Amino acid sequence: MVLTPIGIVRSPIADRHAMPTFGVPARVEIFPEFAEGLRHLEKHTHVWILAWLHEADRTRLLVTPRGVSDKSEVGLHGVFAVRSPTRPNPIAMTAARIERIEGTCLYLDRLDLVDGTPVVDVKPYFRSRDAIYAARNEQIGRPANRQALLESLLLQAENFHGERCGGLVFGARLVEHFRSTFLDFAEAWGTQVILPEDAGCVIDAVMVLVGATPGRGTLGFHGAPFVRFIRNDRVYNYVLLEPGRRWPSWTALLADEVLALPEEELFRASSTLIRVK
Ligand SMILES: [Zn+2]
Known part of the structure; x- marks a missing residue:
């Protein structure tokens, strides 16, 4: 060959x-x-x-991928299960x-x-066969920090939505906060989400980053300015703040403006236990 x-x-x-x-x-x-x-x-x-x-190492079949902190045998992954440059070809x-x-x-x-x-x-790149929306990945390693997670989420959201607008950044920051604060950085697949129906680009970001769809019964809408994540026995409520602006004017903000705003000015998060039958 x-x-x-x-x-x-x-x-x-x-x-x-x-x-x-x-x-x-x-x-x-x-x-x-x-x-x-x-x-x-x-x-x-x-x-x-x-x-x-x-320049890659072609001799090893097991590697400890970037982001995996366990350097023992436990953290080793087969090269065909990761994207490491280390591999036979x-x-x-x-x-x-x-x-x-x-x-x-x-x-x-x-x-x-x-x-x-x-x-x-x-x-x-064929969207008909290369874009598999139902695909899921279990995290290989933890994001290095919240900023690394946000960058990854912004890229995924932009790949779905087609542009990086204010609403999209807002949605990515919501999901980043949810995952880093409440899920210890884990993936949010399976979370049920309820979103304001007039939130446009925010909806696109959150649904793709959480993998929620109306068909799976994991994506719903309401008329109020808050986002609700429901997972296992907890509800995570995000009140969307409006510093001098009325919802849904977030979507009119530029991506850089939403990136620069401190979290406390974007939303207020809380979680409550719910009774499960
Ligand atoms: Zn948009």
């Missing part, structure tokens, strides 16, 4: 230890002899970039949005591959 690189990553980051988890804007330069293979790529907004991680795959195509250069919104990484394939 012989792999031929078809291009190379051009990124401002050359040191893999300096690469942010979700990557940075970068471009892929396809080599001229493969230029014809790009014809009609503009029919797709997103692509899979497959790359060869030439160190192929990386990253989905990215195409900002623009110039000649044989693909400008991408984010890529977690360092400068000079050989690219072995480009494929269109």
Whole structure:
């Protein structure tokens, strides 16, 4: 089996230890002899970039992934159960949005591959078969901190909603607070959610981050300005605050404004035990 690189990553980051988890804007330069293979790529907004991680360790089958604090045998995961570069065939795959195509250069919104990484394939991202909304992941490791969790949630919400607006950031901050404060950072799958019916983009964020849908009976609506999470024997109530503004004017705020506001000005959270029959 012989792999031929078809291009190379051009990124401002050359040191893999300096690469942010979700990557940075970068471009892929396809080599001229493969230029014809790009014809009609503009029919797709997103692509899979497959790359060869030439510096990776190819000898180990067990690793302790990033974020797993237990460094003993317990924290070891098989390389096929994680996305670590360590694996027999160190192929990386990253989905990215195409900002623009110039000649044989693909400008991408984010890529977690360092400068000079050989690219072995480009494929269109198909929402019909690549986006599996029902998929669930048990957390591999704990987020390093609340900020890391928020960044991950913002990315997921934006991938669903299509843009990072004020309402979306508000919804992501709600779920981040819920998971870090009440669930000890665990995933929130299975939580029942009740949302204000006029909350637009907030609804998109919360439903996708919690995996709640009307069809599963886990997503409901009401007319009041609070969000309610119901899980096991507890109700978590979030009163949405309105500093000089009336709900749902949150959705009119810019993403950066909602990111900058202190939590105490966004919502007030409490939890109560409920009787379970
Ligand atoms: Zn929006």
